[in-house]
Amino acid sequence: MEIAESNSITNMQFEPETKPLTFRELSWRRFRRHKMAMAGAVMLALLVVYCFGGTLFLTEEYANFTDTKIILQPPSAEHPFGTDTVGRDILARTIYGGQISLLIGISAAMVGVLIGVLIGALAGYYGGLVDGILMRFTEAMFTIPQLFLLLVMAKYFAGKIPNVQVMGRSFSGSVILIVVIIGLTSWMYLARIVRADFLSLKEREFIVAANTIGTRNRAIIIRHILPNTMAPIIVAATLGVANAILSEAYISFLGLGVQAPTATWGNMLQVASSGFHKIQNAPWFWFFPGMFIVLTVLSINFLGDGLRDALDPTTVT
């Protein structure tokens, strides 16, 4: 018996150890356990399929096809989501409008992240006067509430950007405008976080070492410090998409968002809220775009929550 046991113990000692999991694999495991985040990811994937895959079934011409004889029809077999004020099919418009809303969300978030990371990194790394100036500027932008800034900027740039043609489709110039101004008004929070991270990471030994051996500043920033600050950046980017979609909906509601002929979920809602008749008697008109916005933002929020947990397990939720 003893010999058998000692044999098995001895055997065990010579088995190779299993490889330790990398950070990525650990994060992915944690993420998978977060049920809501997975649900959010799935829902988001479905929405993307709806918006971009839907083009295989319904052409853009169909989405823009007006027929004044069937204005404001309730949902039916032919028009599952009903028709709008000029007889266009709402289902098709949610597909094409969704493309724009999602694209605006992603682009605006990217613009915001780019600016935020740039300013935060420069301020945190160089410190001193550069830090002082950039942080004062950040505070100045922070001081004005985002919606006010958006309104004033939307007014300033309005009409200065002509319609653009991309891939055979014509977009109102206001799409680019909205992306730019939402990006320009949403970078401040990330800049602060990135700066704080840079400030603390700058003093770590491996950075001091890199400096000592003469690595150029740009290389240090991009290849050494930045990868270690990815966690808040990713989370901020994800939630930034949700914020951008909501911001677009807000400005469109107030009339200064994306202009016709381009449809977005936001400006479909604006049109819907401008008549008592439509609120009360044509609820399909505002319900569907609103529902899509809520679903998208919800799934992104779930996703972001899950990402935050997965990438930074010290936070408690």
Add this chain to the structure above:
Amino acid sequence: MSRYVIRRLLQAIPLLFIISLVLFVLMRASGDPVATMGGRRVMRPEDRQRLARQLGLDKPIYTQYLYWLIGNDWATIDTDGDGEPDMPGDRRGVLRGELGKSLVSRGKEAWDIIWERLPNTLLLMIPAEIVIILFSLIVGIFSALRQYTLADNVITAISFIGYSMPIFFVALISMYLFSVKFKEWGLPFLPTVGMFDPKLGKTPSQVALHMVLPIFSMASISIAGYSRYVRSQMLETISQDYIRTARAKGLSERAVISGHALKNASLPLVTIIGLDIPLLLGGAIVTETIFAWPGMGRLFVDHVSRGDTPVVMGILMIIALAVVIFQLLTDILYAWLDPRIRYE
């Protein structure tokens, strides 16, 4: 401490200057306030020209900014259109306390217009803030204490949905449900829009009744967000060692929570809410528009679209000033509440 306060205040001054310059340039460069003065018709060229001159809109932007800042009673302006300056101006400028005259409601001081609407906004925002604080705390703590139970999950789900919704969607649905549909179904219903019913006058009960839906719309979204924050703070606090010690010492759960955990968990909430208050001054633009509340937010939207720079700049500078002051106050409050924090 006082040195810190003074330093912050001094830092705020160039900040406010930068903000005012950027915003002024944006405002003046976008749209022509004279263009919409024609009402239903387009303005006649002669009138456009005359009004642009009389209102000082034909000067270069930096001159206009200068006049806005320090007035033009030290300069002569051309009043009768012959190209020669003849009379000193009559504006004293923002730094001397005069926000200027509105371009839209000519004859009215921008400050008077803003002052008419400011109390209405405060009337909506302060109770809303109190509701938000109270309910965020209640819901967040309740949710934290019942972590992972059905109640917690339901509340979490509702919170997520809540702050994923655009505010006008919430407002519209609540208006649709509680005003239109309740009335249809014969239930007691809430009024739709406005601050009070004109036939009944501006009585406190009328105003209170009309406040319910707007406050509900704004609060529900904020509560959804803040209750999650309180919950996470609470969970973090509860997992602390000293709470474990307190429990080990035999204190009742209630004493542990209310006596120890609660205070520490709610501390960071103070910071966040303190920073939120000046944003509320912006008047929750969308809420006021939907519910026709005569506040500063609606004033802003109306006057931005008509290019009324003095009023718009006035509102923006008031908000900027409020933000700076409240940020400072919050920092001081936080230091006062938590004696371990020291500023030098």
Add this chain to the structure above:
Amino acid sequence: MVIFAGASPATYNARKDMEEIVSRKIAKTLSILVVLAMLAVSLAACGTAEPEVVVETVVETVIETVEVEKEVEKTVVETVEVEKEVEKVVTATPAPTNKIATFAWTQEPDSMNWVYSNMWFSSILQQIFHCWAWEFDSDNAAFPRLLTEIPSMANGGVSEDGTVVTMNLRDDIVWSDGTPITADDFVFTYEMIMDPNNTVVSQYPYDALSGVEATDERTVVMTFAEPFAAWEAWFWRGVMPKHILEPVYEAEGSIDEAEWNLAPTVGCGPYDFVEWESGSYMRFVKNPNYWLGQPNIDEIYLQFVPDDASQTAALIAGDADLGTFPPISDVPILEAGGVEVMVQSSGYAEGWFFNFRDMASPGAQDVVVRQAIAMALDREAINSDLLLGLTHAPETLWDPLAGGMYVSPDIVPWSYDPEGAKALLEDNGYVDSDNDGIREDKDGNPLTLTHGTTIREIRQDNQAVTQQMLREIGIDMQIQSWDADLFFGSWADGSPAALGDVDIMEWSDSTAFPDPDHYYWLCSELPSDEYPWGANYFGCDEYLDGLFQEQLGMLDPDARTEVIREITKHMHENVYWLGIWDDPDMWIVGPRLTNVSFSGVTPFYTIMEWDIVE
């Protein structure tokens, strides 16, 4: 964020002390907040006590007036007692309840002085509390109000050469405070409008005058530099009270900031302005000194509602008796709710203004293309589907005036004929050579035109529908929209319309209604760097320019009508302006109001006869 570390009993006690401190501080803070909140609420509520006081005073006044009219010789002791006595004495007299009409306004006036406001929502109120020298009836024909008669060549009011107009004032006209209205008030009004220290919105048409004189208390003489045929339409749309405003002018050098502009307590109309609570309401009460008698309705309450949706809700619920410009889609439910929709032409028509200046697209400059466009639009469908048949498509800007008198009988309306449009384009060299659905001209340039308008919903809907109609005949119409103050800005402000970036501009406009004069197509009005205020965003047609200049100086109405007819014919043939729908005033009248009729120029000209039935 602070993290508490350590778990020894010593630290625990230290924590406990600190927590007590913190909890006391939090309690203090919360109580301060609550007190502040209560203060804020009570402040707001306090500031509103005053309106209630005003209401009570008014009620008393009304009851006293009733007493006087019945000639019941009883001293007014207490308000309560008077009411009771009136009920006993009553034979055929109505119960003394206040008749209050509530109007729902979706826009709040910026000023109550008409020279400072071009807002329709302000100027139409003038008939309620103020007075014009003459007003206009439902056919938009002038009738005298302050004058004894409308001056004309026949009665000698207008001189032979048309440069002198003499007005005779009535004897009984008084301001609401009892002061007589005299010719001096007219002269004062002219002086104030022309004074460079007053930032009035428009000096039209007073800048055509060379002088105004009060030859005696009841006679005003206007002198023109040149004969001005459009004088009857726009002069003396209000008179300012000299005894109120002159002191202000002398003290401040300008009447820009006169209190009277925002609180015109002294007026000369059937009602007195009583109060204006900004953002909420305005109140008018019967004017006891009105020389034409007393109106039926005792009080008019003007409530400011934020948007169309709440206006509709107010009318259906009976909270308001009158509204304006309902959204088209609300009309069926309004009618179902017992609210009447009344339509009154005021000269406005929504149309496409074509840009044929040098910088416009070659397609827009070609009359053939414009004619094809006119044939390609199914304007009837637009009017019947988008506007629920409440309007129809006008052919010229002069259609709504004087029953169409100014429209040339030779005009044949453009009918919906897409095949004809296609044929017209084909015959003139516009062929789709690359089969992309868009025609190209002889040089191979695609037939692309830009269409611009403001962001109003109905216009954007129209853009979508018409874009499709034009695509069917092979024209590519690019659509854009801007905020009104950008679109209508000047050349100097970079307005796209002024700069000529837009080929087809859509908005609603009128002539100098009720006069047929217009200045848009004058060649002298082309905007440029030297003249950035120019209003001619369209183009210079020498022949048309000559006609417009000629008609303004023609005082013989028949000759003038002939010239204008020629204008309409020329413009219609060349499709300089294409009418889409006419834009009348739309009133929604609740079931409580009776005897209601409107005018296009002075909507409330019969306000005295309106009545309320419960």
